[in-house]
Structure formats: structure tokens, C-alpha cells
Amino acid sequence: MEWLNKDVTIYDLINDHYRLSLWGLRCINIEKTWGLCDEKKLSEVIVGLIDSGVEAEHEDLNGNVIEGYNFIHNSRDTCDEFGHGTNVAGVIAAKKNNGVGIAGVADGVKIVPLKVVNKNGKAHIMDVVRAIYWAIENNVHIINLSMGVEVISSDEMNLVRLAHINALKVAISKAIENSIIIISSAGNNGEDSIDFPASLNSVIAVGSVGVHKVNDTFILEKSEFNNSGKKDIIYAPGEDIYTTFINNTYSHTKGTSIAAGFVTGIVAYMKLIDPKLNQEKAKELIFKSAHIISNHKEEIPFINADNIMISMWREKVNK
Template sequence: MQKSKLFIALLGISILPFSGFTQEKKDAAPANWFNLDYKTDGVMGISTEKAYGLLKGRKATPVIVAVIDGGVDVHHEDLKDVLWINKKEEQKTGKDKDGNGYIDDKYGWNFIGNANGENVNYDNLEVTRQIVKYEPKYSAVLPSTNLTEAERREFVAYQGMVSDYTSKLDEAQFGDQNYSRLKANIDKLIASIGKAPKDISKSDLDAYKADNDQQKMALRIAKKEVEGGSFSKFYDDIKDAADYFGAQVKYHLNKEFNPRSIVGDKYEDVSERYYGNPDVKGPDAEHGTHVAGIIGAKRNNNIGINGVADHVQIMAVRVVPNGDERDKDVANGIRYAVDNGAKVINMSFGKGYSNTKKIVDDAVKYAQEKDVLLIHAAGNDGKDIDITPNYPNKYFTDSLNAVTGEASNWITVGATAWKLDGDLLAGFSNYGYKSVDVFAPGVAIYSTMPENQYKEQQGTSMAAPVVAGLAAMLRSYYPQLTAQEVKEIILKSVTKVDQKVKIKKDGNSKKVYLDEISTSGGIVNAYEAVVQANKYIGKKK
């Protein structure tokens, strides 16, 4: 799950799942900033608009980009013209007309639903599922218990999971209690003022008389957050936080909750591939719709936003619930995308544990054999993922978790902001000298949302599709380039900055250069990537 876990300081609670409370209200990012150029526009975008100047007159062919995510609103006004459509399945007939094993898959496929149209919305975190799996075996183990070497490794891993789970549950219960209370008091405030949240002003707050200490605290927080901003956005953030922590307690960390029966697959059979339904939107398509817009929202149509790629077809593959995705679904999502023509796959999700990593590794190898480039978000925990892994990842491992190889068709993306200063690296972004390949804009990214809406969000989930869009641009204008060559071009053409950025390491803040926390040492640059692509093509002739 790659809902952005952004750090805030409100009521002593950290890890708000969405945007808000984090950006200076009087210092908003310029519109379309992720596509802009530093020299021309003064922001650390990827120079997309400048790149199209170099591409003028060059022919392009559409490239299919699979968005493996939580769902995409395929009827969005700024996406409906850039969708992949399975021509043989355009008409809903209840039959598998193209023989690919999936019935009525017009826009893609949903692996977390059933044939009756029911869908999984919430699911556990992977750590919860792992504890449920190992608890019966290891909860009563003592230091004197006789265990095999393999069991001892499992037991040590289980102990780490219990510690992680307990910490997460404590935080979730604390957040749920405080945010639900804050929201209740804000709701009372709204009812008393008698206006819709979008119409409430600072003068309304100044005139409001709180009845008790809790309402006084809620009012004080509201006034502080509304300065230079809007009450409506503040209220949306409060609702998001209350929903997030409530879901953590009720679903993500609830060991008694298991929605898999909805899907109706033979879950333990990891080779099973044909299950699910064609509802690629699902019950919550906010995240996937936002990601899809960054990649390829129709450019220059005077509607909404400009995506990065201008010759793209978005294929929607739903595998991510509100909770952690399951390895079986991820592997099947990758294979579906590859088999149906995707040349770039965006994966803006991740988790701290993997139950059956091998089946995902095998799917990644399959994509590699088929010349498909995979773009993955680094994660939003502000950690060094060389030390604390984020799954899936580019490393192939054996049964002892020893690295046996590395995918050549994989790019891991961290997130950056628009200013060239010490805060260039997004505070939430994971990093890693070996594990993170590049950085891309991921703060205050304005993109598409369901029902023809638009919204700013942030996270490495937003940075990855910037890179996926760039990869699609290169593969559409330079179709002779392989996935590995596109990766090499993207990594070689990054913007390197002589500016240290702040990271948290071992509980302390320190300053480092980007080349100390990534393999490329820079931020992707579309203009320079096109320059490099022209050189590659010149060498091939």
C-alpha cells in the first residue's frame, strides 16, 4: 500500500496518510510544476515541455502503460481519450472473445473482485497476515524450545513482526482516538456556524464560541491551519486522517478480518491466474486515477492537466486494496499487463513484508524476457531501503532471502520537491544508495481524481508515474529502444545537483548528496533523456 504516509505534528500524531498539514500555506507549488524546467521556470521539474520541443516533427506510436494500482476511473474527462481498449472485448457479452482467459476485459482487469461483481475494498497489512500465519506456531515458544535452523529463522522473523505490529497498532489506536475526536468537534463547529466547509472563513472561526476544552483545542487547530489556506482543505485532511486511522484499527491491523473469501480464488494456489472481474475502477479509484493522470492525462486539450506522455494508452490493472496488496495478485497483474501488450508498467504500491516473493520475482523475470520496463515507487517511510526493504523490489532472492540477481528492467523512484534547497528530497521519501535508482517530482502533484475531479497529492506514488510517463515518451518516439536501454537513458540523463538534502538516519537528521542515496544521484530529466536517446539511435544506425 503506497498511500502517502506524510509526517505531521498535530496532537502529537505522526503519519497522516495523505497530503495536508505539511506544506507551507503561502508557498504553493506552481501549476504543472513537475513538467517544468529549472532554468526556464525556476522549479525542479523534469523539463517535459522543453523535451517536446526537441521531439517536434518526430513520429510517435502509442505505447501501452499498465497502471497496476487500486483502480482507475476510465470515464474521467482527461483520461477517456488515452485508455487502452481491448478491441475484441469492447462489447460486454459475458464471453472471453479474445481467448486470453479474462471475460469482458475491455479496459484491463481487476484481480481483487469476483465474477458476481463484488470487490475487495479493505484488506490487512502484510505484517498482520504474517502474524496470523505464524502466531499459532511461535507465540508460545520459549528460549529453551527445540527448533530447527529454519524454524529458528522463522521465529526470529516472527518476533520482529510482533514488535512492528504492536508499534503500528499502538499508533493506529492513538490516531483513531484523537482524529475521530477532533473530527467530531470540527463537525460540531461546522453545524454551529451553519455553513458548508467550503464557505467557512477565518472570521467565522473568530466569531465561534467553543463550549469546552476539546472544542477550544479543535478551534485553535482550525485557526492555525486555515491561515493562508482554506477551511475546506483542512476539513478534508481531518476526514482523511480519521478514515485512515479508523481503517488501520478496523481492517489493516485486525487479525480477525480477512476479506479474501470475496475473491473466491484458491488462494493457496499461487499458480492460479484466472480469477477476478473486469471492474477496473473498483470501490476506491482515487490513487490509481491520480497516478494515471500523471502518466498520460491528455495534453493540451484545455482540460485539467497535462500528463508527461502524449502517445500513451493507459491499461488499468486493479490489485491494490485499501491495505496491503497480496503477492499472488501482484504477480498476476504483471503477467496480465505483459501478455496484453504493455511496454511500461507503473507500480505505485509497496509493503514491508513479502509472503511469497518468488512468484513476484518470476513475474518480473517474465516481464524482463518480454522487454517490459517496470517502474516502482520507493515508499514513504523516510527510510534507507538498503537496510529496511520495501517489497516488491528489483532484487531476486532465494529461500534464505539471499540476493541471487537483479532485474535489468526495473527502476525504483524516490520523491523530490520543487525547490532547489535542503528540502529538495521529500521528507517522507525512502532512499538507498543501491536500492533507489532515481528521484522525480512527488510533492504537491496536481492530477486527476474520480468523477472528473482534480487534486494535489504527494508521495513516491506520484514520483513513479512521472518516470513511467517519461519511459512511455521514450518508447513511443524511439520504439527501437529496449526496456534496458530506456532505463539506461533515464539513469544517465538525470539532473545532478550540488546541493545537500536532509534525511533521517538512525533517529538523527543529516545532510547528504543525492548520489549518496541513489544509484544515479539525480532527478529525472526528460529533455536530457531525449538528447541521450538521439545519441543511442545514432549509434544503432
């Protein structure tokens, strides 16, 4: 696949220790974006990370994480006991060109940890609902929801669970009405249905792509663990991703959650260029600017940062 083997300069733009492990950055085409945008102003963009918290003092995250809230214990303690939130935070906002660790998509963006996932990796839907309303009240610009629940019919749900699902739908609608852009992971069970809330038409659903060897050639291909369905899904790197982890370490990880982090970082740049950008316009730009991966299985849209930014800059200049 010629596109994957194109000449790139991404590794020459950063001095981070593990830069050669960052294949995801290479493939999302972000070189021109980094050059076009005033990254110092990214600090004005706030990402609400609804997850397991974030290790704010990690060497590659400190300074890019601000105070959030713990909805499990109703406190300001958003330390990460599980690791998932710190994984995703690194993909979005790890500091680049600091000579250590990795580089995130959008170094400088402010991550607000909204902790709903406990040390065992479990979350309560109503804590997620509360986190979304907190984001609305505290002027968050983007919400990353790298989690989901399996979609089942209303007849199979008990009344309490159905009420909680409906409450989450309402909260998401309120957030979108307030110009918050919501990105969510499609799920990792290889099912024919997308996890909720990524399954909502209003939400930007993200799937995972990996680099696979086929007939002695390396190509980008949809991950086998992806959930899929009739809804449009934008794809991003989600296999063998090296990122930040708890206890000031790094780890390889995978999943549609991680892929959602790449999309969230790109959306942060989109919000930087157009602070009034809404959910509908963001989705339109993302899919219109996507690179279509075509292989022996199917065609899928893969996120392309530079295409999005160039399109937005042209639109801005022509206004």
C-alpha cells in the same frame, strides 16, 4: 539554486486550466521532448498500471484509458474506488491542451488499468503476480508498480508470504525477459531500506523530490518521507502534485508513487523512439542523463526528459 529558476516555456506550451500548478512538468525538462516526438504515435505505447484501477471517463483521461482487468473480482470492471490509480494515471497521461484540468507527461499513451488494490488501499501479492503475467500475455510495454511491501529477512517471513514474494520476483523477471520496462516506487516510510519490488536491482526505483524554501531560496530537495538504501534511485517530482482524482475531480497528492508516474511517462517517450528498448538500457539512459541536484544534504540524480531524448535521437541518427 539557479537551475530551478531557469527560464522555461512549459506553461506557454499548454492551455490547461491548472497549468500553473504543474511545477513537476516544469522541472523535468520536457519541452524539447514534446517538440521532437510525434505524440500521435504515443497511442502505440501501452502502460500497464498495476494499482487501484482508473476512472476511465474522467474529463482529462477519457480516450487515454483502454480496457484492462480486475484481479480482485476477476472481471473487466476496473473502476477506481480508492483514487490512487487515477492520481498516477493523471501524472502519466492526462490530456494536454484541452482547456481543462491538468496535463500529463505523455498525453496519448494508452493506460491499461490492472486493478489489484481494493477500496481500502490494500492489495494481495498474488494478484500483482497475476497482473504481471496478464501484461506479458497482452503485449504491454511498460509496467508502473506504484506500490510495494516492506523488505524483511527471509527468516522473519512465514512460508506462504515467502512463496508469494518469490512468485513476484519470478513474474518480474519474466516481464523483463519479454522487454517490459518496470518502474516502481521506493516507498514513503522514511526507512533505510527500499520497498520491494523497487529494491530489486532489475527494477527502476523512483524516489520523490519537492520544492523547499531554504534561506529565502526555493530549491529541489529529496522528500523526507523517502525510503532510501544502497541501490540507485532516480528522483522525480513527488510533493504537492496536482492531478486527476475520482468523481471527475482533481487533488493535491504526494509520494514516491506519484514520482514513479513522472518516470513512467518519460519512459513511454523512450519506448516510442526505440520500441526495442529494454530494462537495462532504459536504466542506463535515465541515470546517465539525469540532472544532479546538489545541496547542503547530498547529491541525487533527478530525471531529465530532454537530456534522455536528445541522447536517444543522437544515437539513432548515428546508427
